[in-house]
Amino acid sequence: MTFETDDRARVTLVPHPFGLRICGEIDRGNRHLLAGALAWALLAGSHDIRLDLSGLTFIDVSGMRLIVVAAARLSADRTLVLDPISPAVRRILALTGWEQAPGLHVCP
Structure with a gap:
């Protein structure tokens, strides 16, 4: 189902x-x-949220910030999991240092 x-x-x-x-x-x-x-x-779930970013060919810093802020808003028992991720996303994470952001788990 396509969301948007x-x-x-x-x-x-x-x-x-x-x-x-x-x-x-x-x-x-x-x-x-x-x-x-x-x-x-x-709002929709009570479990971890997995983002499949393997098909993302470009994301700017403001887009990546949306993901990091969403991860920080999760309750302590939930995680925003990035798996799999594209090279473009991996590069933005490395440049910003956001791999260690609260609530975010980046799979290798």
């Missing part, structure tokens, strides 16, 4: 394990798609 889409990005609900698959490019022009999907996921 535009001409450059697609956010799809993944029921098991609970989370979202994000493909394409996330930047200033469409980060509202990511923000809306993350807000929904924070």
Whole structure:
């Protein structure tokens, strides 16, 4: 089921394990798609949230910040899991140092 889409990005609900698959490019022009999907996921489940970012070809720092802030908003018994992730995401995480952000788990 596609959660939200535009001409450059697609956010799809993944029921098991609970989370979202994000493909394409996330930047200033469409980060509202990511923000809306993350807000929904924070409220919709009580388990960890898994983000499949393997199809993400580009994400700017503000888009990555949305993910980090969402992870920080989770209760202590929940985690935002990034698995799998694309090289573009891995690079942004390395440049910002956000691999160790509270509530975030980055799979190798």
